[in-house]
Amino acid sequence: MKKIEGFDNPPVVLDDEHITIILNDLIEHHGYDFRGYSRSSLTRRIYRLMSLDKYASFSEFRFRLKYDAGFLNRFVEEITVNVTEMFRDPTFYQTLRRDILPLLATKPLIRIWHAGCSTGEEVYSMAILLQEANLLHKSLLYATDLNPAVLNTTREGIYPLTQMKGWSENYILAGGVRDFSSYYTANYDRAKLDSALAERFVLSTHNLVSDRSFNEFQLILCRNVLIYFDKPLQEKVLQLFDDSLESLGFLALGTKETLKFSAVAHKFQQVERDQKIWRKVA
Template identity: 65%
Template structure:
């Protein structure tokens, strides 16, 4: 039976990664990160913890694989259609009165969510005066996001999600199909800025009217969540909106008194 990385070894690895490469995973949920490290250890068939650690410390290319495996990149277009419907019906029309709309998508992964938001903005005639800042810790996934190319096999599911979210057009009008891939229109991408940002260690970089960070904070411990909520509070204009994942909440956080939850989905307004 393959050996398992122990808690103390996980700690050693995470300290190495922080010290040598600046990626801070030390406050991520312990059980979740241990599971992923053990999965990678088994996948790459290291004979021992010592060899795994040596490889991580000395191979600057392997760290990319490590970060990719440790950060969760599970996403799809128009995921949770009722959320996008709430965005379409209740949030974006209110932001439509602004001269310019700045949106921060924190933890954008491979970009499916960024393109989904751009499509909704386009249908509401708001895309021209909007800018989506899509950030992620992982430069590898940002590169994929910037290409706007997704497997054609996923379009059926994405199209269904789109229709359930209140989409009115033919979903295929937003991309061109080529062999096994779908390439989304450059007009959507032209309103996006993709860049690396580490929610754990980086500061606020602008003021936004809408911040989306869905299904990222569930992997952080309470202290780290508190730190990120403070960052979002600093980055959000008064009366701006914050959208979280279904299992995440602002309740009990130090900034909770500054926000009011809308009656729909997990969207909060700064009051």
């Protein structure tokens, strides 16, 4: 058993066979397929959950995961990575504002897919960009995630007030033209984003591992999700995105992700060298 980073003395020692059993149980009993997720990342997160709850044995953990729906939801939340913020990587949003939105503006209806949207911060960021470009009224923002709990957060648009200062700084760096505080209402320690921004959202659960294309989009954003998948699953998801993009549509990935060396790479051209945005040209 190799050492797991951050867990020198784990409460229960798991080997690769244990992880395989858990993955098979998830498919058989709940329909969740995590087999294509990075095994090392998956193992660390399972260890973290077992450590937090102080499980005495693997069989106890397995039984609860199979038969306790509440614990299953917690497991999915722990395994799926939900780390995001508004206007993350401001130069990325500068590029969207300057180079991509003027091209989308020529469309009668703009369809954008945020795949793996997590708690919705980046979807609201896009809605603000579109509103400031006078394009939100003719846009549909499809926000999907495997985890229904994070979609509820997106739907409500309520976030910790302590986040607003950092998000305001990101917004300014991203070329924002208004006072960021005009987009939310503060109430004690929470901030609610303007509900008008969410009127053009279409929220739905969607599993990138097993679900198919459901529309044709001009822009797909899936940032910092593929890094948690193994190579075959990355290829499968990139093929899904290719199938879901109309000709001359755009695909945006995270800073550590790339289309290079993928089976669909020849169909895309990078918009600019410093941004992970590609245009479908074939």
